[in-house]
Amino acid sequence: MLREPFAAGDSFLHRLDPRIRLAAAVVYSCAVAVCREFPALLSALVVAVALIALARLRAAEVFKRLLVVNGLVVFIWAVIPFTFPGEALFRLGPFTAAREGVALAAQITLKSNAIVIAFMALVATMPFATAGHALHRLRVPDKIVHLLLMTYRYIFVLEQEYLRLARAAAIRGFRPGTNLHTYRTYAYLIGMLFVKAIDRAERVRWAMLCRGFKRKFYSLHEFKAGRGSVIFLIFISAAVLGIAALELGAVAW
Amino acid sequence: MTTASPIIDLKGVSFGYPGGPLILRELDFTLLPEDRVGIIAPNGSGKTTLFLLIMGLLKPLSGRMQIFGKEVREEKGFTEVRRRIGLLFQDADDQLFSPTVLEDVAFGPLNLGKSKAEALAIARRTLDFLGLNGFEDRITFKLSGGEKRLVSLATVLAMEPEVLLLDEPVNGLDTRTRTRLMEVLLQLTIPFVLISHELDFLTATTMTIYTMADGRIRLDQELTLHQHLHAHPLGASPHEHCPTGAAHGDSSAHAVDKPC
Numbered sequence: 001m002l003r004e005p006f007a008a009g010d011s012f013l014h015r016l017d018p019r020i021r022l023a024a025a026v027v028y029s030c031a032v033a034v035c036r037e038f039p040a041l042l043s044a045l046v047v048a049v050a051l052i053a054l055a056r057l058r059a060a061e062v063f064k065r066l067l068v069v070n071g072l073v074v075f076i077w078a079v080i081p082f083t084f085p086g087e088a089l090f091r092l093g094p095f096t097a098a099r100e101g102v103a104l105a106a107q108i109t110l111k112s113n114a115i116v117i118a119f120m121a122l123v124a125t126m127p128f129a130t131a132g133h134a135l136h137r138l139r140v141p142d143k144i145v146h147l148l149l150m151t152y153r154y155i156f157v158l159e160q161e162y163l164r165l166a167r168a169a170a171i172r173g174f175r176p177g178t179n180l181h182t183y184r185t186y187a188y189l190i191g192m193l194f195v196k197a198i199d200r201a202e203r204v205r206w207a208m209l210c211r212g213f214k215r216k217f218y219s220l221h222e223f224k225a226g227r228g229s230v231i232f233l234i235f236i237s238a239a240v241l242g243i244a245a246l247e248l249g250a251v252a253w
Numbered sequence: 254m255t256t257a258s259p260i261i262d263l264k265g266v267s268f269g270y271p272g273g274p275l276i277l278r279e280l281d282f283t284l285l286p287e288d289r290v291g292i293i294a295p296n297g298s299g300k301t302t303l304f305l306l307i308m309g310l311l312k313p314l315s316g317r318m319q320i321f322g323k324e325v326r327e328e329k330g331f332t333e334v335r336r337r338i339g340l341l342f343q344d345a346d347d348q349l350f351s352p353t354v355l356e357d358v359a360f361g362p363l364n365l366g367k368s369k370a371e372a373l374a375i376a377r378r379t380l381d382f383l384g385l386n387g388f389e390d391r392i393t394f395k396l397s398g399g400e401k402r403l404v405s406l407a408t409v410l411a412m413e414p415e416v417l418l419l420d421e422p423v424n425g426l427d428t429r430t431r432t433r434l435m436e437v438l439l440q441l442t443i444p445f446v447l448i449s450h451e452l453d454f455l456t457a458t459t460m461t462i463y464t465m466a467d468g469r470i471r472l473d474q475e476l477t478l479h480q481h482l483h484a485h486p487l488g489a490s491p492h493e494h495c496p497t498g499a500a501h502g503d504s505s506a507h508a509v510d511k512p513c
Contacts, residue, residue: 153352157346157394200347210310211409220355
């Protein structure tokens, strides 16, 4: 079951206008993603940590999520330093680590952690539905927003239908193994899920038609940008400009 | 019965999926303005199909359909039908697609061209009527089965329909929600057609009960004497039961059947 453990809260960030939070997260991530200089990346990480402190999220939950991201980062450290051409930094048995490779891996580590932390602080702190409405207000096309919201809505139903099918297989003694029978069973299961999804889609369309759906969605949400939002906007703009300045070497470290 | 003109009037309607057998065979069905009709019939006898045809979601192979005194055939005519007839789907998950309860209930009124404020007022009033205050910001898919059913009913009632079609509304409900639903139905002033497998529920909420067989609707009014198998403590010892009403239609005779 998907949960939204960060969405409930009452910090300064939680109360901030979702549109501003989303926009800030996007601008910040794009800026960080193109940075290459370590001073810029390190200060980006500091900004992200400051944001998450502001959101007052439970540290244990935050680390659990970072663990997932850094699980992938470990693979990058295992491969990139040893495959990247460049000046030798150290040797590990038959493998030589290049200085450029190590730098690249470090950049990736900093970037991915900074962006994920910032997203947790800014975007994960709002319920998914709110995020959808905020995107709508930010003039993201209707179709994309509603595709997003409907996917989120029905992913639970599909999960339940999958579990029901899997249970039905399990109670009849199905034990997955590495054999043709297992592959065939899973193929049936997935095929069945598609058939059910199409059926469901048709019934949902009917239900929408019955309620006078005219291919237009309405958003009931009213967003208000208060003084806190303006202060935050100034703070985050300054932070992004600072990161850009460090990246471009306009400011000496 | 009055001689008022029927709301729904189907004549000789047939339907079957391409390549399959006919599900409905020259079916006739009439719903009058004061009617509260129950339909009890085995699975696969075409009850749900009948509702989908009335709403214009499926198109009949042959036959004539008059709804609100007008012959309907094309999609355009059914837009009006769907506005005035509310259909409660069998599976609440089909009906609730908005993220929050309030949005889902307001969806219909907004489509009918109501302003945001009006739609919200209607939605709040409908939730209130169903005893669902405080549900506004709940996430639809995190509701329990019974709550989902009541919220689906709210989404239908918010359209302020003139007729209700209810497809197995009591299926899988606990006793409390069932009672709540029964109270709501008895409070309604509009005619409705209710499909259910539960005779007790139908006798309590409707005036006429039809059954379906061979793709047709029929009225079974003949009383048939029959026996029930039932279980209770001390059932093995010889005993007698109170001689209360013995015929169908008197639901108490079936519901309360205690040893003397």
